[in-house]
Amino acid sequence: MQRCLYRGECREGGVPESFFPSRLPQLNERMELLDVTRLSIFKGGKELFLYYECGGELHEPEKLLADNGELLQVWPGGEQPRWWVPMMDIFHYQQPVSREYWKRSQGERTPYGRVAVLKPEQVSSYVYYHYQYQEERPGDGDKYGIIGLHENLLFFYSELPATVEPVPYSGKLTTNLRPEHWGEVMEPHFIKWGDAQPDQEIWKKLTMVLNVAVPAGKKEE
Numbered sequence: 315m316q317r318c319l320y321r322g323e324c325r326e327g328g329v330p331e332s333f334f335p336s337r338l339p340q341l342n343e344r345m346e347l348l349d350v351t352r353l354s355i356f357k358g359g360k361e362l363f364l365y366y367e368c369g370g371e372l373h374e375p376e377k378l379l380a381d382n383g384e385l386l387q388v389w390p391g392g393e394q395p396r397w398w399v400p401m402m403d404i405f406h407y408q409q410p411v412s413r414e415y416w417k418r419s420q421g422e423r424t425p426y427g428r429v430a431v432l433k434p435e436q437v438s439s440y441v442y443y444h445y446q447y448q449e450e451r452p453g454d455g456d457k458y459g460i461i462g463l464h465e466n467l468l469f470f471y472s473e474l475p476a477t478v479e480p481v482p483y484s485g486k487l488t489t490n491l492r493p494e495h496w497g498e499v500m501e502p503h504f505i506k507w508g509d510a511q512p513d514q515e516i517w518k519k520l521t522m523v524l525n526v527a528v529p530a531g532k533k534e535e
Contacts, residue, residue, distance in 0.1 A: 315410035316372050319462030319469060320364040320398035323387045330357055333385045334524040340380050341526065348373045351528050354471070356427035356520035362386070363427055363520060364398060365460075365471045369413060374398070401462030401469055405444040407455040408481050415482065422527065423458070423473035427520035432466040436503040443499065447492045449485035453478070470517065 324330060334341075334355055345353060349369035356363045364375055375398040376382060382397035389399045410416035432440055444461065447454070456476035462469045493499040506515045 315413055315416050316368040317403065317406075317410070317460060318364070318366050318368060318372070318375075319401040319403065319460065319471065320375050321401055321462075321464050321467070321469065322362040322364065322382075322389075322398045324360045324362060324385060325387055328360075328385045330355065330362060330385060330523045334379075337380055338524075338526070341378060344378050345526065345528075348377060350378060352425075353378070353524070353526045354425040354427070354522060355524040356425075357523045358429055358518065358520045361429070362523070363401075363429070363469045363471075365425070365427075367410075367416075399464055401464040403460060404441050404463045405448050405461040407448075407459045408453055408457045409483075411482055418473075418477075418527075423475070423477070425522060425525055426472050426474050427522065428470045428514075428517040429520060430468045430470070430517050431505040431507070432463075432468060432503055433505055434466050437463070437466055440500075440503045443493070446487065446489070447496075449487040450489060450492050452483070452485045453481035 341353070345351065349371075350373060351367050351369065353366035354364070356365075366375075366378070374396075376396065379398075383395070386397035389396050441463070455478065456472045457479060458477060459470070459472040462471070501516070504516045507518050510518045
């Protein structure tokens with residue numbers, strides 16, 4: 315099981331709320347063919363954020379989503395045109411040890427996305443603290459919570475209601491150095507949003523554009 319996080323940017327005048335649902339039949343076919351589940355797309359201004367899970371081989375978004383160029387800007391740097399750029403997994407509360415273990419067994423969950431911006435000089439510190447937290451206290455939050463990083467932008471994917479349960483594995487660290495006053499230590503890492511709601515100055519909520527738990531007509535295995 316592989317978890318995938320990507321970032322995209324809409325062309326001027328693009329409307330993802332109508333673009334992606336109109337291609338849902340083809341998306342369902344490709345998801346079933348490629349063994350992809352749990353696909354969600356979120357929007358924040360012109361930015362789009364994509365999350366999905368591959369049951370076996372890793373598949374890039376261009377294999378799943380058709381006609382990307384009609385909606386999205388091309389990202390530079392690839393050998394082939396790419397409309398989605400990968401975000402690095404820098405933190406997760408748990409990791410999927412098997413398909414059966416990763417199955418949502420307590421009812422349906424609603425995907426939830428947020429974004430934040432790091433001060434460039436604080437990126438390494440943020441990653442350091444989060445790796446420490448991840449490996450010292452696995453399972454400390456939502457089982458499906460994960461943070462992706464591209465440049466200095468963070469995308470936090472999670473599901474509601476949260477699933478908090480013990481992990482079937484040990485973390486890679488035996489230390490206990492995670493700061494207890496976590497919020498106070500984290501706050502200086504961020505560039506705050508100037509146009510956000512008072513409770514979203516650091517982590518701004520995204521709008522969900524599309525959510526496909528499993529391909530149409532197929533039950534989660």
